[in-house]
Amino acid sequence: MDALSDLRSLDGADVVVVGGGFGGLSTACYLAGAGADVTLLEKNEQLGGRASRLEVDGFRFDMGPSWYLMPDVFERFFGYFGREPGDYYDLTRLDPHYRIFFKDGDRVDMVPDLERNREVFESYEPGAGERFDDYLEKSKINYEVGMEHFVYEDRTSIREFLDWDVAKNARGLSLIGSMQGHVEKYFDHPKLQQIMQYTLVFLGGAPTNTPALYNLMSHVDFNMGVYYPEDGLGGVVDGVVALGEELGVDFRTDAPVTEIRGREGAFVVRTEGDAEFYADYVVSDADYRHTEMELLPPEKRQYDEEYWESRTYAPSAFLLYLGVEGDVDPLEHHTLVLPTDWDEHFERIFDDPAWPEDPAYYLCVPSETDDDVAPEGHSNLFALVPIAAGLEDTPELRAEFRDLVLDDIAANTGVELRDRIVVEESFCVNDFADRYNSTKGTALGLAHTLRQTALFRPPHHSAEVDGMFFTGSFTTPGIGVPMCLISGELTAEAMAERAD
Ligand SMILES: Cc1cc2nc3c(=O)[nH]c(=O)nc-3n(C[C@H](O)[C@H](O)[C@H](O)COP(=O)(O)OP(=O)(O)OC[C@H]3O[C@@H](n4cnc5c(N)ncnc54)[C@H](O)[C@@H]3O)c2cc1C
Numbered sequence: 069m070d071a072l073s074d075l076r077s078l079d080g081a082d083v084v085v086v087g088g089g090f091g092g093l094s095t096a097c098y099l100a101g102a103g104a105d106v107t108l109l110e111k112n113e114q115l116g117g118r119a120s121r122l123e124v125d126g127f128r129f130d131m132g133p134s135w136y137l138m139p140d141v142f143e144r145f146f147g148y149f150g151r152e153p154g155d156y157y158d159l160t161r162l163d164p165h166y167r168i169f170f171k172d173g174d175r176v177d178m179v180p181d182l183e184r185n186r187e188v189f190e191s192y193e194p195g196a197g198e199r200f201d202d203y204l205e206k207s208k209i210n211y212e213v214g215m216e217h218f219v220y221e222d223r224t225s226i227r228e229f230l231d232w233d234v235a236k237n238a239r240g241l242s243l244i245g246s247m248q249g250h251v252e253k254y255f256d257h258p259k260l261q262q263i264m265q266y267t268l269v270f271l272g273g274a275p276t277n278t279p280a281l282y283n284l285m286s287h288v289d290f291n292m293g294v295y296y297p298e299d300g301l302g303g304v305v306d307g308v309v310a311l312g313e314e315l316g317v318d319f320r321t322d323a324p325v326t327e328i329r330g331r332e333g334a335f336v337v338r339t340e341g342d343a344e345f346y347a348d349y350v351v352s353d354a355d356y357r358h359t360e361m362e363l364l365p366p367e368k369r370q371y372d373e374e375y376w377e378s379r380t381y382a383p384s385a386f387l388l389y390l391g392v393e394g395d396v397d398p399l400e401h402h403t404l405v406l407p408t409d410w411d412e413h414f415e416r417i418f419d420d421p422a423w424p425e426d427p428a429y430y431l432c433v434p435s436e437t438d439d440d441v442a443p444e445g446h447s448n449l450f451a452l453v454p455i456a457a458g459l460e461d462t463p464e465l466r467a468e469f470r471d472l473v474l475d476d477i478a479a480n481t482g483v484e485l486r487d488r489i490v491v492e493e494s495f496c497v498n499d500f501a502d503r504y505n506s507t508k509g510t511a512l513g514l515a516h517t518l519r520q521t522a523l524f525r526p527p528h529h530s531a532e533v534d535g536m537f538f539t540g541s542f543t544t545p546g547i548g549v550p551m552c553l554i555s556g557e558l559t560a561e562a563m564a565e566r567a568d
Pocket residue numbers: 086087088089090091092109110111112116117118119131132133134135136137270323324325326353354355358385387452503504505511512539540541542546547548549550552
């Protein structure tokens with residue numbers, strides 16, 4: 069792989085990786101591939117982090133990510149090790165990519181065939197079909213320039229960020245300005261604006277607080293496609309873990325780290341039960357705030373509580389995992405249910421935190437594509453409603469919201485689930501905090517606002533502890549499974565530079 073610098077300086081180094089999410093798994097693979105001795109310590113009973121799996125009575129749920137986007141990133145990751153994704157899992161391109169139920173009774177499918185999507189756009193607004201092409205053309209350029217210059221390259225200073233060469237290459241990139249402003253330039257119809265903006269939920273932002281650069285997500289969505297990996301996103305975790313084992317990573321689960329002491333060449337990492345691990349370098353994939361405020365001694369922290377309080381957190385989520393009898397037509401594998409005016413929902417996430425009364429949400433039905441995720445004659449689905457991080461989460465509030473969501477699904481999709489539910493589990497703010505040590509129970513980490521993008525995210529290398537590194541969604545490039553895989557690459561590069 070061309071852009072990744074030489075990692076040979078890490079040969080023989082002892083490294084402890086804290087946390088087995090995609091960021092930690094990826095970093096561990098790059099380091100072990102370079103010849104380092106890597107031990108990965110994961111708090112929970114399984115690897116994958118937010119991409120954990122829940123298995124109940126023959127139903128298998130992906131608990132977190134369910135959209136396999138940016139196949140090129142997975143190819144690059146496995147390709148670095150002389151493998152390809154197909155060595156570990158097969159991919160099915162979904163058709164439709166997703167279905168949207170608007171709450172005014174309208175329904176629309178976005179499909180792999182761009183001509184059909186163009187017709188849908190034109191049917192809402194004369195001229196929108198042509199502007200759909202222009203929009204995608206621009207988002208393709210943004211994707212190519214953005215990935216090369218801002219995602220795979222870690223620009224850690226303002227000087228580098230504003231580097232003239234990059235500025236030349238980035239000509240036409242919409243770096244400032246919001247997604248809302250960008251989309252409005254192309255489409256007047258609110259539904260078309262929503263179709264172009266729903267992907268922001270993946271980045272944990274709202275149209276008004278996410279930089280316009282992220283219109284590159286439409287290239288990801290429409291041009292590159294939406295896929296289902298064999299065995300779901302859990303199958304991808306299995307693939308990366310299998311690769312790590314081939315490379316010699318020592319994976320330990322049920323190993324919550326309680327303390328990190330020392331410095332480069334002399335770290336001691338302690339786990340519950342007082343086991344001690346010695347390392348030259350430590351990499352934490354656990355949430356950044358948890359690592360700094362709860363694992364490192366106070367004098368070794370780069371940020372104080374005030375800093376963490378002042379951040380904009382991506383949403384938490386209310387999740388309902390349901391095993392139901394019979395089918396759930398007309399729900400598709402990926403289904404979005406959107407109020408025609410969703411400003412209020414975003415306000416309740418970012419401006420005025422409260423449980424939404426008219427939620428925008430996502431339904432995932434993998435049993436539409438995969439027979440193995442539910443017993444015969446049953447469907448497997450989950451509902452995901454983004455809600456504000458830090459929201460009060462009690463059994464009573466959850467029960468009330470569960471009823472609201474089930475009513476909303478029935479009213480807007482026609483699918484009545486209540487009398488057919490045979491398995492039901494919920495997951496919400498408190499569970500994110502307990503299971504993953506997540507700050508304020510955020511599902512995703514730091515939102516991609518302009519103030520928290522690129523070099524404005526916390527760094528990979530600690531400024532206070534030589535040899536202490538961070539990876540995963542709190543760092544660059546950011547949120548999402550592909551970004552966390554890339555984060556592993558950037559972290560390994562930063563470590564190799566230091567070890568040189
Ligand atoms: C509901 C949901 C839906 C999502 N949907 C998508 C999607 O469709 N597509 C997509 O690409 N992305 C999606 N994402 C985002 C994506 O899952 C995350 O960005 C990514 O998986 C985060 O990986 P990570 O490496 O940053 O950290 P994590 O996955 O959070 O891993 C961190 C790990 O550290 C462990 N840990 C914490 N503290 C300690 C400790 N003290 N000792 C040891 N271990 C510790 C945690 O248990 C955890 O396993 C979704 C996320 C959620 C929650």
